[in-house]
Each structure stands twice: as C-alpha cells, then as structure tokens.
Amino acid sequence: MLLPRIFATLTCALLASGICTAQATAPPKHFEEAVDRAVANERALIVKLRDKEPVIETYIQELKPDAELEFVPRKDHYFLGRLNLAEGIVDKSYLPASGLPNVPHIFRSIFTKDYYARGFADQMFLDISDFDRAHYTFELEGREFLGEVRCLVIDVQPKKEAGKKRRFAGRLWVEDRDYNIVRFNGAYIPAPARDLSHFDSWRLNTGGAWLPAFVYAQDESERNGLTHSPPIRAQTRLWDYQRSRQTEDQIFMNMSVDVPQGVRDSSEDALENSPLQSFRMWEQQAAVNVTSRLQRAGLLAPAGEVDQVLGTVLNNLEVTNNIYLDPPIHARVLLTTPLESIAMNHTILISRGLIDVLPDEASLAAVLAHELAHITLGHSMTTKYAFADRLLFDDPATLKSITVARTKEEEQAADAKALDILNKSPYQDALPKVGLFLRMLAASSSQVPHLVSPLVGNRMADSHKELRLSGLMDRAPELRVADTQQISALPLGSRIRIDPWSNQLHLLKAPAMVPLQAKEKLPFQITPFMLHLTREENTGTLEDGKTVTRTVKP
Numbered sequence: 001m002l003l004p005r006i007f008a009t010l011t012c013a014l015l016a017s018g019i020c021t022a023q024a025t026a027p028p029k030h031f032e033e034a035v036d037r038a039v040a041n042e043r044a045l046i047v048k049l050r051d052k053e054p055v056i057e058t059y060i061q062e063l064k065p066d067a068e069l070e071f072v073p074r075k076d077h078y079f080l081g082r083l084n085l086a087e088g089i090v091d092k093s094y095l096p097a098s099g100l101p102n103v104p105h106i107f108r109s110i111f112t113k114d115y116y117a118r119g120f121a122d123q124m125f126l127d128i129s130d131f132d133r134a135h136y137t138f139e140l141e142g143r144e145f146l147g148e149v150r151c152l153v154i155d156v157q158p159k160k161e162a163g164k165k166r167r168f169a170g171r172l173w174v175e176d177r178d179y180n181i182v183r184f185n186g187a188y189i190p191a192p193a194r195d196l197s198h199f200d201s202w203r204l205n206t207g208g209a210w211l212p213a214f215v216y217a218q219d220e221s222e223r224n225g226l227t228h229s230p231p232i233r234a235q236t237r238l239w240d241y242q243r244s245r246q247t248e249d250q251i252f253m254n255m256s257v258d259v260p261q262g263v264r265d266s267s268e269d270a271l272e273n274s275p276l277q278s279f280r281m282w283e284q285q286a287a288v289n290v291t292s293r294l295q296r297a298g299l300l301a302p303a304g305e306v307d308q309v310l311g312t313v314l315n316n317l318e319v320t321n322n323i324y325l326d327p328p329i330h331a332r333v334l335l336t337t338p339l340e341s342i343a344m345n346h347t348i349l350i351s352r353g354l355i356d357v358l359p360d361e362a363s364l365a366a367v368l369a370h371e372l373a374h375i376t377l378g379h380s381m382t383t384k385y386a387f388a389d390r391l392l393f394d395d396p397a398t399l400k401s402i403t404v405a406r407t408k409e410e411e412q413a414a415d416a417k418a419l420d421i422l423n424k425s426p427y428q429d430a431l432p433k434v435g436l437f438l439r440m441l442a443a444s445s446s447q448v449p450h451l452v453s454p455l456v457g458n459r460m461a462d463s464h465k466e467l468r469l470s471g472l473m474d475r476a477p478e479l480r481v482a483d484t485q486q487i488s489a490l491p492l493g494s495r496i497r498i499d500p501w502s503n504q505l506h507l508l509k510a511p512a513m514v515p516l517q518a519k520e521k522l523p524f525q526i527t528p529f530m531l532h533l534t535r536e537e538n539t540g541t542l543e544d545g546k547t548v549t550r551t552v553k554p
Contacts, residue, residue, distance in 0.1 A: 028179070034152060035138045037179035038172070042131055045180070048209055053082045054241045054500065055298040059337050059492070060196075060234040061448070061526050068482040070519035071230055078450035080336065082298075082395060083238075092396040094299075094455075123199045123236065124212040126156075126168045126184055135162040141171065146183060147532035149175050149205075158189070166190060175535075180210045182533060196234050202529050205536040207501030213238055214529045233526040235492065239335060239500045240298030284327065286386040287345040290402055291332060293391045297398040298503065299455075300349070301333045306496060306505045310350065313365050317372055320425045329375060331368065333505055335498060338450065339441075342404055342457025343371035344381045349456065352505065356494045357524055359487050362430035363437045366422060366469055373417035379410045405458050415469055422472075434469070435476025440488035440523050442467050443479065448524055484515040489523035 028034040057080045064074035081093040127135070141153040151173040158167035170186010182205075187197040196217035203210040215236040220229045273281065294300035301307075310331035318324070329346045337353035348371040358364050381404045384390055393401050406414070422431060438461075445452045445461040452461050461467045480486050497506050515521050 031138075031140050032133070034174065034176075034179055035133060035154070038154075038174045038181055039132050041178070041180045042126065045209060046125060046128065049211075049241070050086045052241050053084050053243065054238045055335070056081055056083050056236065056238050057337060058234060058236045059451070059526065060232065062232050063230040065230055068518050069521065073444070073447040073525065074230075076448045076450045078338065078453075080399075080455070092394075094297075094396050094399050096400055122188070123201050123215045123217065124238070126172075126181070130162070130165070131168075135159055135167070143176070144173065146173055147534060149182060149533040149535060151175050151182060152179075156184075156186070164190075175210075175533075177535070182210050196232060200528060202531050204500055204531070205534065206499050207241055208536075211238075211241055211500045213498075213500040214531065216526075216528045218528075235337075235526050235529070237337075237498060237500075239498045239503055241501050242503070243296075243298055282386050283345050283380050283383055286381060286383045287347050289385045289388065289391055290344055290381075290404065291347055291349075293398060293402065294334070294349075294456075297395040299335055299398065301335050301352075301498075301503050301505045303332070304504050305507060306333050306355070307331060309507070310348075310364075310368065313361060314348075314368055314372065316427075317365060317369055317421055317425050321421050323372070323376060323421075325375065329372065333496075334456065335503060335505075336455055337492065338455055339452055339460050340454035340457050341367050341371055341460075342406075342454075343374040343379070344404055346375060348372070348375075351455075352496050352498070353451070353492060354460075355496055356492050357490045358495075359437055359490055360430065360433055362427040363434045365425065365427045366418070366431070366434045366472065369418040369421045369425070370414055370469060373414040373421060374406065374410065377410075377413055377417055379406065379414065399455050402456065404456060405454075411458060411468070415471065418469060419471055431472055432475045432477060435472040435474070436479060436486065436488040438467060438469060438473050439476055439479045442470075442473070444489075444524050451524060481521070482518045484518060484521065487515075487521065491522040491525050491527045493527065493529070 028037060058078070060077040061073040062075050062077075063071040066072040078095075079093070080095055084092070125131075135158060137157050137159055139155045141155050144151055144153050154172045154174060155170075156172055157169050166188050168184070168186060169189050170184060172181055173183040174180065175182050180203075182203050183201065185200045187199070189197075196219045198219055199215055199217040201212065202214040204213045205211075215234075217234040217236070218231050220231045291300060295302065307330065310333070314329060314331060318329070325346065327346050329348065331348040331350060333355065334340070334349055334351040336351050338351060339354040339357065341348065341350040341354060343349075348368060350367060350371075354367065355364065358367070385402070391401075422428060422434075427434075441452070441461045452459055454460075458468075467473070477486075479488060481488075494510075495508055497508055498504075499506065
C-alpha cells in the first residue's frame with residue numbers, strides 16, 4: 001500500500017535530518033522557520049505512530065428542528081474499532097457486521113451510503129504525504145492560549161498548483177515551545193460526497209507526543225434557503241495508543257522477587273479452601289477473566305480516580321442498607337459511549353457515556369443501586385468464562401464473544417430491590433430528580449437507538465414500557481424541556497476525559513453553568529470539544545514506553 005512506503009520515506013528523511021533523535025531548542029528566527037518545524041514535527045508524528053493501533057470510536061447524531069430545544073436528534077450512528085496505521089488508515093470493527101453489501105467492510109457495521117467511510121479516521125492528520133510549503137500557503141493570524149499552552153495561529157490553504165488531490169484548508173494551532181500542531185480546524189477540499197467535511201481536530205500531550213485524541217465534525221444542509229438548518233454532528237475519540245508488546249515487556253522489567261531470610265515450614269499455617277470458598281472463587285474468577293479481557297481490548301479503563309468516586313457512592317448505599325459482602329463490591333468504567341451498566345458478580349461495569357449524561361450524584365446512585373441489587377439477589381454471571389480458553393480471541397471479537405446480559409425476570413427483581421435500597425439511602429429525598437432523568441431517557445430513546453444499545457449488558461431503555469427503575473418516574477415532576485432550571489440529562493462528554501495514551505480517566509474540572517436558553521440544555525447530545533491543554537514533561541520517548549511524566553506550566 002502507499003502509506004507504508006510513505007512511512008519508510010519519512011523515516012529515512014527524518015533520521016537523516018535528526019528530527020527523530022533531537023528536538024530543536026532554539027526559537028525560530030522567522031515565521032517560515034516555525035512553519036518548517038511544524039511540518040517536520042507532523043511528519044515525525046506520523047512515523048512515531050506507524051506501529052500503533054489505537055481504538056477509534058465515532059458517534060453521529062442527525063438532528064431535526066424542535067419547537068422548544070431548537071434541534072433534537074432524529075437518528076444516530078455508532079462505530080467502534082481499531083486503526084492499523086502501518087497498513088493505511090484501516091480499522092477493525094468491534095461491532096457485528098450488518099450485512100450491507102455496498103459499504104466498505106471496515107465501516108459496514110454502522111455507516112451507510114450517507115457517510116464517507118474513512119473520513120473520521122483521516123481527520124487525525126492534516127495531509128499524510130504532502131503537508132509542506134511546496135503544496136500549501138501559510139499565513140500567521142496571531143497568538144492564542146489553548147488552556148495553558150500558548151500557540152501560533154496559522155491559516156492554511158492548498159496552492160493552486162498543488163494538483164487535484166484532496167487537501168486541507170483551514171486553521172492550525174502550533175504550540176510555541178517545540179512547534180507541534182496541537183489543533184486544526186477546517187475541511188478537506190474537494191470533500192468526498194459522503195463525508196462530514198468540516199471538523200475540529202484536537203491533540204493531547206501524553207505518552208511523549210501530541211497524540212490525536214478528539215475530533216468534532218459538523219455539517220448543515222443548506223437546502224430551501226434556510227439560514228440555520230438542522231446540523232449533523234459527530235464526535236470521534238481515540239485511545240489505547242500504549243497497547244503494544246512494550247507493555248508486556250514492562251511487566252517483566254518491573255518484576256521483583258522477595259527472598260526470605262531462611263526457610264520456614266508453614267504447612268501448619270496453610271488452610272485449604274472449603275467447597276463453598278472454591279465455588280465463590282470460581283465465580284469470581286469468571287468476572288476477573290472478563291474484566292481483564294475487556295481491559296486488554298482497550299474497552300475498560302484501568303483503576304483510577306473515577307473508580308474511587310463510584311466506590312464512595314457504593315459505600316453510601318451499602319452502609320445505610322447494612323450490606324456487607326465478601327469480596328467487596330467495586331465499580332469499573334467502560335471507555336465507551338453507549339449508556340449501560342452491568343454487574344458481573346462483585347464487579348459493576350458502568351460506561352463513560354452514562355456517567356457523562358447523569359445530571360447528579362443521586363442518578364449515579366440509582367444506576368449503581370440497580371447493579372448492587374443484582375449482586376445482593378445472587379444474580380451471578382455464567383462461570384464459563386472461568387475457563388481461560390473461552391477468552392482466547394482477537395480484540396475485534398471481544399464484544400461479539402462476551403455476553404453477560406440479564407433475563408427480564410432478573411431485571412424486574414433488581415428494580416424492586418434497588419428501590420428498597422434507594423429508599424433507605426442518603427439519596428432518598430433526591431429520587432424525584434432521578435425520575436426526571438428516566439423520563440428524558442424514555443422520551444429520547446427512540447431517537448438515539450445506538451446510544452441506548454449496550455455493548456456488554458442490558459438496555460437501560462427500550463420504550464416507555466421497558467425502562468430500568470421505571471417506578472421512580474412516578475415520583476418525578478412533569479418534564480419541562482423549555483425550563484432552563486430543570487436539568488434532566490447532560491450532554492455527552494460532560495464529566496470525563498480519556499487519556500489517549502494510558503486510557504486513564506480524569507474528572508473534568510469545569511464550572512457549573514446554568515443554561516440561558518432551552519437550546520443550551522442539550523440532553524444526550526453531541527457538543528464541540530474545547531479542551532484545556534497542558535504540557536507533559538517526560539523523560540522517555542514514545543517508542544520505549546517508559547515515560548515518567550509531570551504536567552508543567554508554560
């Protein structure tokens with residue numbers, strides 16, 4: 001393929017120039033020199049990422065006019081897969097194929113003829129082969145801070161003599177210390193017939209580089225002379241860049257062995273496991289195997305600060321209900337957008353997207369209470385996953401091979417038990433607000449079927465008749481979508497950010513804002529990314545995987 005040859009050419013050129021081995025430290029004397037550094041760094045980034053296979057997730061909403069909220073979703077689309085940057089921008093879908101014969105296989109699972117299949121992955125880079133001053137004109141627009149990172153703002157257009165190949169036109173933000181591109185905003189021209197051509201692409205400084213992490217895309221139909229027509233919006237997230245053999249090597253490099261002084265016969269201290277203990281351990285082994293496989297596939301975040309928040313809410317529920325279980329219950333976070341939660345023995349999984357849209361702690365407590373109810377009722381998962389061979393499959397087969405959904409009877413029993421838990425919890429007075437969230441979820445579920453379709457467990461909502469914890473809706477006040485004081489659900493991306501290198505989740509430290517108009521409520525909707533960028537000081541390189549980092553001020 002063309003891209004591997006480009007990678008090889010770039011590698012030779014960059015090694016010859018020293019770009020890959022040493023970063024220039026002296027400030028540029030002219031604007032043209034700053035542009036040359038940005039171009040060289042962009043090429044170096046492409047080379048550094050050639051052996052990476054990050055996870056890519058794209059979620060699209062097509063909107064329609066609404067009398068009270070201006071626009072609301074009318075339908076949605078979802079894609080989840082891996083990119084293989086060494087073989088061209090090719091992705092391996094995690095989702096089952098839908099059997100559409102005329103759609104490229106790599107996006108067959110969701111994309112129809114309405115969308116250009118590779119468009120969202122292409123928006124990671126400006127121009128994979130010809131981004132230079134020979135093909136583009138660069139004009140300095142000014143300087144701007146993106147969070148704590150000061151940037152040169154540069155307008156870019158393809159030259160007329162650059163040929164008919166698709167080129168980028170728009171604006172770049174280049175950080176002014178090492179001259180890496182950290183953001184670009186614009187479109188590819190000419191745009192493919194099936195593409196959301198206008199996009200805003202952001203990078204985060206992590207893992208020793210500025211990694212492509214977030215892309216927001218939007219286009220409007222300008223038919224019938226409308227000045228403000230329903231848009232199509234999309235969010236793309238990339239993560240799990242670190243996944244490679246280097247992670248396995250680190251396990252052995254960091255291994256230590258404690259050698260005891262002398263030898264002691266401990267046979268009298270050893271205790272055999274009873275049959276009941278063995279049974280419990282076997283059940284727990286199945287859950288451990290599944291969570292480990294999900295994490296290796298890049299679908300489950302490593303333990304971190306968000307888990308601690310979930311643990312605090314769980315503790316509030318357990319203590320006030322005199323629930324004491326061994327082993328202790330803990331919660332983990334799926335990195336994906338679709339709204340779901342599932343209990344796997346004593347481990348609760350909840351998706352990042354669900355945490356994002358929950359309006360308050362009481363709503364989070366209600367979700368966790370439902371899964372806690374499954375655990376206290378003894379609704380265990382199948383133990384077939386305790387056999388390691390059942391989890392020996394490639395990453396793209398993970399969601400097709402692991403099923404842990406509950407029966408309808410188990411869901412109904414858990415709902416009843418969860419209401420009892422919540423009524424005895426510190427959140428009992430806030431349950432009407434939880435009912436509001438469920439009302440909005442029920443009202444929106446038919447417009448966003450992919451958002452409410454789980455990847456691992458059960459749906460939170462199918463219709464008004466099949467809604468988790470539907471009994472709480474009876475306590476809720478009337479849903480008033482035009483009331484700016486009544487917040488029933490938040491937009492996507494409201495609470496958590498993913499580190500694209502390590503998959504660690506971080507809570508957003510954003511100020512609480514009150515909508516001034518109903519259209520700003522944006523329940524379950526896609527919004528643009530406007531990131532607060534910081535720099536990362538590192539002592540390693542992207543290739544060795546041994547970076548020790550700290551965030552620094554500019």
